[in-house]
Amino acid sequence: MKISKIEHLGFAVPSIEEALPYYENILGFTCYNIETVEDQKVKTAFLKVGEVKIELLEPTSPDSPIAKFLEKRGPGFHHIAYAVEDGVSNALEQVEEAGIRLIDKAPRKGAEGLNIAFLHPKTTQGILTELCEK
Numbered sequence: 001m002k003i004s005k006i007e008h009l010g011f012a013v014p015s016i017e018e019a020l021p022y023y024e025n026i027l028g029f030t031c032y033n034i035e036t037v038e039d040q041k042v043k044t045a046f047l048k049v050g051e052v053k054i055e056l057l058e059p060t061s062p063d064s065p066i067a068k069f070l071e072k073r074g075p076g077f078h079h080i081a082y083a084v085e086d087g088v089s090n091a092l093e094q095v096e097e098a099g100i101r102l103i104d105k106a107p108r109k110g111a112e113g114l115n116i117a118f119l120h121p122k123t124t125q126g127i128l129t130e131l132c133e134k
């Protein structure tokens with residue numbers, strides 16, 4: 001697998017509306033996209049920091065994975081997303097062979113039209129890891 005860059009960092013927040021003033025007014029970033037990913041029961045907001053993006057994740061339902069995360073851990077760092085150049089399905093095959101546990105057995109559609117898949121933090125040194133491609 002060939003990783004070209006950190007695509008984004010995902011931060012869990014109870015409310016995007018309440019989190020945005022910090023990122024926009026204090027840090028000076030601009031939110032350029034807000035969208036809901038229905039199958040993940042999550043609303044996302046994207047901000048650009050140079051080459052890297054920050055993805056704020058707000059649950060849209062109490063049974064959203066983000067709602068469960070917030071309940072257990074509170075707001076904060078949720079996942080890192082790496083851009084892979086040679087395809088997410090290809091990367092999944094390789095890492096699974098190497099003993100990494102997959103959350104997504106196959107790529108699915110994430111925010112911003114990316115193909116994404118998550119790797120389980122139990123096998124990725126404690127960091128929930130997303131692989132993505134355009």
Ligand code: ZN
Nearest residue numbers: 010055081130
């Ligand atoms: Zn993400």
